[in-house]
Amino acid sequence: MENLIFTNEQKIFTIVGCGGNRGLAHLDMRKQIEAASKKVQLEYMISLPGSYILSYSAFPDVYSKLTTSFSYKKIEQIAKAIQSDSDPISLKTGMFYTASREAELQKNIASYNEVCQGYTISNSCKHCGICAKVCPTQNITLQNGQVSFGENCQQCMAYIQWCPQRAIDYKGKASSRKRYHHINISLKDMTQYNA
Ligand SMILES: Cc1cc2nc3c(=O)[nH]c(=O)nc-3n(C[C@H](O)[C@H](O)[C@H](O)COP(=O)(O)O)c2cc1C
Numbered sequence: 438m439e440n441l442i443f444t445n446e447q448k449i450f451t452i453v454g455c456g457g458n459r460g461l462a463h464l465d466m467r468k469q470i471e472a473a474s475k476k477v478q479l480e481y482m483i484s485l486p487g488s489y490i491l492s493y494s495a496f497p498d499v500y501s502k503l504t505t506s507f508s509y510k511k512i513e514q515i516a517k518a519i520q521s522d523s524d525p526i527s528l529k530t531g532m533f534y535t536a537s538r539e540a541e542l543q544k545n546i547a548s549y550n551e552v553c554q555g556y557t558i559s560n561s562c563k564h565c566g567i568c569a570k571v572c573p574t575q576n577i578t579l580q581n582g583q584v585s586f587g588e589n590c591q592q593c594m595a596y597i598q599w600c601p602q603r604a605i606d607y608k609g610k611a612s613s614r615k616r617y618h619h620i621n622i623s624l625k626d627m628t629q630y631n632a
């Protein structure tokens with residue numbers, strides 16, 4: 438966000454996509470934008486099915502479908518509001534926000550790269566390279582056919598979610614958990630920018 442360039446006559450809006458717990462995200466973004474002497478006019482949240490497989494299984498398909506279809510409706514509403522002259526909307530912290538939980542979360546985020554060094558690849562790996570292709574930070578490479586992790590993991594979990602062999606894990610947490618894929622996103626969509 439520090440690298441964003443704003444023009445003078447720009448309507449500024451922020452949208453947080455999350456699994457329902459937006460935390461401090463809007464406040465953080467507002468702070469960054471105000472630091473550039475600009476003002477956020479509209480703030481929105483879009484709920485999607487949760488995807489953090491190191492903490493929980495993907496939700497049942499029926500819930501994912503429902504949540505995703507609500508998200509499309511919300512996007513339409515947001516687009517209309519942005520195009521109209523609606524009054525400013527300012528969101529507070531999310532419903533489940535507490536300072537202690539936030540501190541715990543920030544501690545977890547700070548340790549993402551350590552977590553990254555703890556991923557394991559089982560013998561079922563077929564060396565297909567899909568994990569490397571879905572990784573948005575090019576943090577996974579195949580070296581002599583072996584999967585290798587770098588030090589820039591953002592924990593998006595795409596590699597665990599999309600490995601066709603369910604070969605990637607972290608301390609056994611994901612082994613029996615249901616994988617999450619957005620209902621309208623295919624493996625081709627996931628890999629087309631990194632192929
Ligand atoms: C590393 C990671 C951290 C997450 N943290 C939160 C969170 O703090 N609050 C929340 O509501 N959802 C959280 N989620 C869930 C995702 O935001 C949500 O599942 C996601 O928006 C799904 O759609 P998307 O990946 O297409 O954006 C997290 C997911 C991941 C992978």
Ligand code: SF4
Binds near residue numbers: 558561563565601602
């Ligand atoms: S996606 Fe799975 S099977 Fe393919 S190389 Fe990565 S770990 Fe191995």
